[in-house]
Amino acid sequence: DTEVTQTPKHLVMGMTNKKSLKCEQHMGHRAMYWYKQKAKKPPELMFVYSYEKLSINESVPSRFSPECPNSSLLNLHLHALQPEDSALYLCASSFNSLAGANVLTFGAGSRLTVL
């Protein structure tokens, strides 16, 4: 299995809702990432988990809450989002997050619309 699977593919939520994005990989990768991408912009790093521990939080607002229940799963919990948070949320994984030829394998993304 060489895929990263993200669910749901599309999500529409109100500003008062609580929802979660899910990501799963079975490649034995020990690093997992959340990126946010707006239209015609590059992917913007949000969080990095390395060996199931949060290693990087790129000053992301607390209305985004990541969780890594095990080495194969990564969640992004969403609460009280703003319309400007509407974007494509990309999950990625790599063999590890240590220095070296880190190759990111991306999921297809979850397209989020906040009303």
Next chain:
Amino acid sequence: GQSLEQPSEVTAVEGAIVQINCTYQTSGFYGLSWYQQHDGGAPTFLSYNGLDGLEETGRFSSFLSRSDSYGYLLLQELQMKDSASYFCAPVGQDKIIFGKGTRLHILP
């Protein structure tokens, strides 16, 4: 601080060769990677340079000069399916940051 520069758009003819340049300033630099992203798709890995010099993978090659903080992606025998955005992405300790991307337009 960190900065990444690559052209915003490049246009080339089918069958031709195109080079996309990337200059970077980043701390904790380990190497330079390149990703391709088609409209509506996810980024996919193309190439990585951990050492100075040229890496070749089929029609795609990538080059790195650490002393110049410079790299490029070379695409040969361009095909219409190569129309996409290309991102240079320096690899650092624990993270990979993407440049703003170069939109490649291919003319028939």
